[in-house]
Amino acid sequence: MLPSFYQTCLEAHLTSAQYLTLQLLIILLQTERNVKLERLATLFPQPIQFESRRRNLQRFLGLPQLSVKLLWFPLVNYLVREQFHPHKMNRKRRRYLKRIKQRGYLLLVIDRTQWKERNLMMVSLVCGRRAIPVYWHLLGKKGNSNLGQQKALLTPVLKLLKPNPVIVIGD
Numbered sequence: 518m519l520p521s522f523y524q525t526c527l528e529a530h531l532t533s534a535q536y537l538t539l540q541l542l543i544i545l546l547q548t549e550r551n552v553k554l555e556r557l558a559t560l561f562p563q564p565i566q567f568e569s570r571r572r573n574l575q576r577f578l579g580l581p582q583l584s585v586k587l588l589w590f591p592l593v594n595y596l597v598r599e600q601f602h603p604h605k606m607n608r609k610r611r612r613y614l615k616r617i618k619q620r621g622y623l624l625l626v627i628d629r630t631q632w633k634e635r636n637l638m639m640v641s642l643v644c645g646r647r648a649i650p651v652y653w654h655l656l657g658k659k660g661n662s663n664l665g666q667q668k669a670l671l672t673p674v675l676k677l678l679k680p681n682p683v684i685v686i687g688d
Contacts, residue, residue, distance in 0.1 A: 526591050526595075530582050530588060542561075554574060555571065585653070589652075596642075597678060622684050623681050624643040624686065625643070625678075625685045626641045627670065627671065627687040629661065636656040636658065637653060637655055638655075639652070667687070
């Protein structure tokens with residue numbers, strides 16, 4: 518289901534019950550494509566009452582082990598390492614790697630967006646024609662972000678990507 522590196526990283530930080538819950542949630546999200554807690558609790562395959570399943574999922578999603586820095590950063594670090602030092606490459610991959618090495622830097626994009634009532638600021642790593650979200654933060658206010666908030670968002674990402682030269686693009 519998950520790539521082996523993901524499994525290793527997740528198993529290192531989660532108990533076996535928590536890891537199983539995460540796997541079930543991923544399967545549910547892939548099939549259902551609905552993130553409403555009540556709907557997930559209804560479909561969650563656990564032989565307990567609905568309210569107990571809902572509370573169980575709430576507690577699970579609030580775990581401190583499910584932090585971006587603890588689980589996502591090692592995965593991003595692995596992806597960056599694989600970008601620059603891949604083990605198996607086909608012709609397309611070799612050409613892409615050559616372009617990246619010629620460019621000589623990683624490209625980060627910072628953006629803020631209003632999503633319903635939520636004000637989300639995100640940093641993404643550009644990989645070819647795609648951007649992988651690296652770090653994000655919900656702003657507690659409406660409107661634009663200031664330089665302090667942008668620095669606070671970029672600091673952990675720059676520490677993560679420290680050995681590599683980075684260019685940040687924002688609007």
